[in-house]
Amino acid sequence: MAESPISEPTSGKPWGTAETPYEEIGGDETVLAIAEAFYDIIEAESPTLRAMLPDDTSGSRQKLHQFLSGWMGGPPLYWEAHGHPRLRLRHVPFPIDGAAAEEWARCMRQAIASVDMSERAAAFLGQQLSTAALTLINR
Numbered sequence: 718m719a720e721s722p723i724s725e726p727t728s729g730k731p732w733g734t735a736e737t738p739y740e741e742i743g744g745d746e747t748v749l750a751i752a753e754a755f756y757d758i759i760e761a762e763s764p765t766l767r768a769m770l771p772d773d774t775s776g777s778r779q780k781l782h783q784f785l786s787g788w789m790g791g792p793p794l795y796w797e798a799h800g801h802p803r804l805r806l807r808h809v810p811f812p813i814d815g816a817a818a819e820e821w822a823r824c825m826r827q828a829i830a831s832v833d834m835s836e837r838a839a840a841f842l843g844q845q846l847s848t849a850a851l852t853l854i855n856r
């Protein structure tokens with residue numbers, strides 16, 4: 718039968734075939750790897766974002782890991798530990814202009830690319846998180 722766009726595999730979810738992105742990418746171990754890689758990248762190459770963070774980023778790493786777990790459909794670790802994320806409110810102290818949001822999104826996509834997952838899942842997560850970053854622009 719001839720190939721047509723509608724014969725492309727369209728079954729499953731935008732991130733793949735598992736019920737949640739969390740399951741799709743391999744659960745907690747992968748979520749943790751993304752959070753660690755993200756802050757490693759910021760510490761190595763983003764003076765703008767690094768300047769907004771405390772000297773010791775272990776708490777930042779832990780909170781991002783906790784948040785992403787629930788956001789991806791896994792255990793709601795951030796909620797359990799800290800309550801409602803209220804991301805806009807919690808980011809008010811930080812000067813987030815368009816360039817900072819782009820930078821955050823770029824570092825996040827790079828972190829996602831550095832861990833092992835399908836291209837489809839990586840594209841989905843990269844897009845969703847980049848869009849989320851734009852919603853936090855506050856300057």
Ligand code: HEM
Nearest residue numbers: 769770776777780781784807811813817818821849850853
């Ligand atoms: C738009 C660019 C962004 C910038 C410049 C930024 C910057 C920051 C900074 C400086 C902190 C404080 C870290 C600390 O206290 O150790 C923070 C916390 C946090 N950020 Fe972002 N962020 C951005 C976008 C995002 C996005 C898109 C998400 C989620 C998808 C996110 C999730 C979080 C979480 C969960 C925390 C911890 C909040 C808390 O409990 O204090 N951030 N962010």
